[in-house]
Amino acid sequence: MFIHRGDIPETLQKHIDEVVMDMQKPTTPSAARLARNSRRTRGMNELQGKEMLARDLFFKTEIDDGEELIQVLPEVMFDRHWLPAAPDKWVERQYGALEQLRPDHAVGYITQQDAHSMNPHSKAALERIEEGKITRHALTTQLHFPFLTCQWKSQKSGEGHYHASLQGARDGAAIVRSLHDFYRTAQHSPSIVDTAHFSLTTDTDIVKLWVHWLETNENGGADYHMELVNQAFLRPLTPRDTGMVDMRKMLRNILEYAVGARLHNIKAAIASLPLPPPRTRSPKRGLSRKSMTSSDTMPNAAKSVRHPLAAAPKFDAQPPMPGYSSLPLKRLREE
Template sequence: MAPPSASEGWSRKSVDGEAKLEAHNIYVNQKRALPADLDLHIKNTIRRARETTPSASRIAEKAPRAAATGEQAAIDLIAPDILFRGTADGGSEALITSLPKLNLHPKYLPLADAVVVEDTGSLSQAQPDTAIGYVRCRDASRAKVEAPLTPEQERTIIKDPLTALLHFPFLTAQWKGYTGSEGHYHASLQGARDSTCIVNSLYELYESTRHIPSTVDTCHFSVTSNMDTAKLWVHWRENKDNAAPQHYMECIHQAFLEPIEDTMAILESFRKRLRNILDYATGPRLVSIRHAIDALQKKKETETATRVPSVPSSSSSKARSRGASQSSDRRRQAHMPPPSPPASQSAPQRKRARTEDLDDVERQ
């Protein structure tokens, strides 16, 4: 993939260049072969045949207008038909929610050597334009719809969540205006950063249960679009012995949003694959995540039950005993009456002598 020309520039600081991404072990569209299990998953699940949905026709109708307007207006116009809306958002898809501009927790971004960071800088804030994940219990309750997790499961994963506003995103998007200065290239760089963050958060969940996840367990899908064409990407992580994890993304489908001649079938295929991603996310993927959360909860309960209170050492016990004894002595001394003056003191004797002389005078 060629870098942008000098005339393109970087209109937003949130775009990290390829050199910086690669310094953090993130690799974009390098035609890398998919791991065997992920390749099989895409062939058997994501590309599974299904009936056509009407969304493809609506996308084709709206695409010319979306291409002629600004980025945000185009997103508002066409994104709901390309992606999905959950029942909690007034849509028709159960268990999910779609939110814009979510900041993802930076702890899940890959680290780089300090010298490398000094040269390239740290990665910018991960923030997909659109993120689709599982709706929170509180939002599902307010909308009177089904929640994907129980309140107990939510409490188990409350520490350092990827985002506090939805759970475990499975589909994200980066959009660019057709007439803007940025395009698919810039969107793919942002998508690589965002999706790496999501993949790592899933990996940490499974790893916390002492389970090494498969590539399919932690893979992520994203869309980039310039309002003329759309691309579907898969993101995954590869671990190597004694080396930092490597993060990859490859394009697995693309389509014109405004079909030309007989290319409508390609747009329909694009939309079918997105729906297969949704079906898998609300089916087997969700079941696997629930099991991982339950395993994590049991692990926490076991650790709490087997935690032995610390026993003080003999030296510290003796020190506390001496301190207690000294404190007790001080309290006893505080309640004792003052001692009688010794007999050798002369002042009281002189007073008695003067008293005796006065008595003699009175008797005379």
């Protein structure tokens, strides 16, 4: 699998300019707290830095009197089914397969179970019947359709944005791939914006915002792209340096799009998915193997039907936007 670096497609760039880069949002105290704590985190390890900064870099959820519909979780395990394969056997032998998908933080839609576990109950983004249509082979069962992920590194550990970007590229490629397959299974033709993903990398000194998308190459395979959108220093704010304030506004814009137009498009696609097959009942308790008759074994029972999202796609995706290409500049490789 290759991660390409190059120009962002025009449609996606327009979305970034009009939505993500909107600086009209009011300023929140989060950026100031991030800047104030940044000096303390430079000598910390990765775990300490995350604990200190994550609460202000991301969003408060409803349980903390914050945002409805979303969930912010650390160390989320994604299903390996969505790991893109290496482009050929030579690359796989040379570099090995990609390892387990696990963003340090993931932001997505809260599940019904987590929403109803609150007292009083929170509002979930998807209805229970909608969850039933997608959870058979979801990217993760801990939250739905993640739209922002983050990989943290620490200067103290000697690792930085290069290492974080490799992990972020792996996570972003899997998310984009799962979105393409979701829309295709629902027989919807998504735009490149519908299946794009945003991620962050940080070394507790600088925060970088990335966008991920997919293009189909001339051989019918998938090329996964990742490009830098913006970066900002985690340092005390000055009238001339408002980078962290602008970064926080961009993240707020991504959130508003995610709980607005993006969620609307996802729910429209879910409506086209069939209901999952009913679960088959297990044999009644108390019946021993000897006491079961030939009718109990049901030799003519129909074969179980697989959920449409459980079948791996024959190829990674349909071309989201024809005519765009870029030269591969770096090969994705797990640390």
